[in-house]
Amino acid sequence: MAEREVKDVAGVAESVCDPPGAAESQLSAEDDSSVRPAALYKQDLKSVLVTSVLNLEQLDADLYRGTHHWVPRTQRLFGGQIVGQALVAAAKSVSDNLYAHSLHCYFVRAGDPKVPVLYQVDRTRDGRSFTVRSVKAIQHGQPILICQASFQTVQPSPLQHQFTMPVVPQPEDLLTVEELIRLYLSKPDLAEKSRQGLNKLLASDVPIEIKPIQPPHFYRVVKAEPKTLFWVRARGYIGEGNMKLHCCVAAYVSDYAFLGTALLPYPNYRVQFSASLDHAMWFHTTFRSDEWMLYECESPWAGGCRGLVQGRLWRRDGVLAVSCSQEGVLRVKPVTESSKL
Numbered sequence: 011m012a013e014r015e016v017k018d019v020a021g022v023a024e025s026v027c028d029p030p031g032a033a034e035s036q037l038s039a040e041d042d043s044s045v046r047p048a049a050l051y052k053q054d055l056k057s058v059l060v061t062s063v064l065n066l067e068q069l070d071a072d073l074y075r076g077t078h079h080w081v082p083r084t085q086r087l088f089g090g091q092i093v094g095q096a097l098v099a100a101a102k103s104v105s106d107n108l109y110a111h112s113l114h115c116y117f118v119r120a121g122d123p124k125v126p127v128l129y130q131v132d133r134t135r136d137g138r139s140f141t142v143r144s145v146k147a148i149q150h151g152q153p154i155l156i157c158q159a160s161f162q163t164v165q166p167s168p169l170q171h172q173f174t175m176p177v178v179p180q181p182e183d184l185l186t187v188e189e190l191i192r193l194y195l196s197k198p199d200l201a202e203k204s205r206q207g208l209n210k211l212l213a214s215d216v217p218i219e220i221k222p223i224q225p226p227h228f229y230r231v232v233k234a235e236p237k238t239l240f241w242v243r244a245r246g247y248i249g250e251g252n253m254k255l256h257c258c259v260a261a262y263v264s265d266y267a268f269l270g271t272a273l274l275p276y277p278n279y280r281v282q283f284s285a286s287l288d289h290a291m292w293f294h295t296t297f298r299s300d301e302w303m304l305y306e307c308e309s310p311w312a313g314g315c316r317g318l319v320q321g322r323l324w325r326r327d328g329v330l331a332v333s334c335s336q337e338g339v340l341r342v343k344p345v346t347e348s349s350k351l
């Protein structure tokens with residue numbers, strides 16, 4: 011990978027510990043094109059991620075129940091949903107002056123979409139600056155995810171740097187995945203199998219909006235570098251203010267289309283089994299998960315039936331908001347001529 015430029019962002023970025031909203035207050039609606047006009051927000055529906063997916067029911071002290079919304083084609087629970095809900099459960103047990111700065115999770119069993127998930131929080135440690143929570147997500151009496159999340163008080167620091175955000179077209183100049191699929195569907199020479207697959211994709215109710223920088227080659231064999239760039243945001247309105255909630259939404263969003271980056275150099279292989287094994291995130295600063303963020307994903311390594319992916323979620327104003335890493339199982343088989351049809 012090419013060496014990345016390191017940019018001093020002192021005075022521009024804030025740390026995750028600066029009061030939420032501090033960065034936003036430096037930007038007016040006029041000079042920040044990432045701000046959607048208030049009138050538009052009013053027309054938007056409240057994000058289902060907030061009203062439903064991340065809205066856990068409390069059953070007892072430090073014990074919560076979560077329900078599902080979108081379930082991937084694999085019919086195992088979406089990893090991002092479990093991580094997002096685990097972070098919600100952890101955040102409920104820490105005081106308002108603490109902000110999530112990192113989490114580390116293992117997906118130890120496949121989640122069953124037919125039953126809810128229980129989240130059991132262990133208050134591992136409360137320190138002066140850092141507070142750690144361990145969360146177990148449970149189904150059928152067995153853990154499906156173990157998660158450790160760490161929270162920190164507000165602590166300004168003279169040490170501040172970040173890489174520079176890649177230069178890409180703005181979201182207003184790009185099409186959503188749904189718009190791209192409709193374009194493909196309008197092609198008269200599209201194979202029936204591909205048409206059916208694209209229609210299925212179109213019908214799925216993913217609560218995330220995506221605008222790829224490079225339109226994907228749906229159903230075409232094209233070898234590519236293991237790198238992707240796309241704008242992403244939660245569908246619907248969430249609003250300013252609750253930084254913990256935006257981190258939980260980012261946890262959900264960050265697992266979507268992430269592991270697939272490791273498959274880009276292998277168009278001649280078809281996935282037989284893929285699932286994320288672990289997921290880690292570091293929250294660097296304040297951000298709005300219902301506003302466009304650039305997700306820069308790359309896979310530095312694959313081997314041993316596993317792939318490693320790393321991602322950066324950039325705020326539209328160039329501030330690095332979140333870093334992510336994940337390893338997943340990737341079992342593949344060669345594409346045969348008949349399966350290409």
Ligand SMILES: CC(C)(COP(=O)(O)OP(=O)(O)OC[C@H]1O[C@@H](n2cnc3c(N)ncnc32)[C@H](O)[C@@H]1OP(=O)(O)O)[C@@H](O)C(=O)NCCC(=O)NCCSC(=O)CCCCC(=O)O
Nearest residue numbers: 082086087088089090117118119120121266267268285286
């Ligand atoms: C399956 C996990 C990863 C652990 O695997 P293992 O320790 O092998 O568990 P087993 O239960 O023994 O096997 C499971 C399954 O795999 C087959 N298997 C095992 N080893 C091999 C092998 N060497 N070669 C071939 N096949 C093998 C084994 O036979 C079993 O098959 P089955 O009998 O047909 O079931 C386990 O830890 C796990 O499932 N963890 C949870 C992972 C997970 O659910 N992650 C989150 C979901 S992934 C996700 O959300 C990404 C969605 C992205 C959406 C998008 O971007 O579109």
